[in-house]
Amino acid sequence: xxxxxxxxxxxxxxxxxxxxxxxxxxxxxxxxxxxxxxxxxxxxxxxxxxxxxxxxxxxxxxxxxxxxxxxxxxxxxxxxxxxxx
Numbered sequence: 857x858x859x860x861x862x863x864x865x866x867x868x869x870x871x872x873x874x875x876x877x878x879x880x881x882x883x884x885x886x887x888x889x890x891x892x893x894x895x896x897x898x899x900x901x902x903x904x905x906x907x908x909x910x911x912x913x914x915x916x917x918x919x920x921x922x923x924x925x926x927x928x929x930x931x932x933x934x935x936x937x938x939x940x941x
Contacts, residue, residue, distance in 0.1 A: 857887065864896055873903040884917075891922060900933045907938035 867876045869941050880897035881930065883890065901910040914923075914932050922928055 857883065864893075868871070868896070871903075873900045876900040878902075888917065891925075894918065894922070895927060895931075898924055902931065902934060902938065905938070908933040910935035911939065 864876055864879050864883075867879070869910060876896060878899035880900060882894050883893050884897060887893075887920075894913075898910055898913060901913065908930065914928060914935070918928060
């Protein structure tokens with residue numbers, strides 16, 4: 857898992873969001889409690905112009921505690937904005 861996380865960090869510096877999205881989703885399929893990977897995945901979805909997928913993920917995959925975090929509130933608002941524009 858550490859290797860995949862390091863790969864994501866390298867991809868982030870290259871702004872390869874499609875690869876980041878796929879790799880983050882792969883990590884989340886085996887370890888869905890990793891909040892930082894959820895943030896990375898959501899950021900990749902938004903960069904890949906997938907606001908509806910972002911909203912679905914936020915609604916279905918975040919814990920109640922995560923939903924209270926400001927960063928997820930921000931991403932949800934951003935996804936709504938992009939979804940309607």
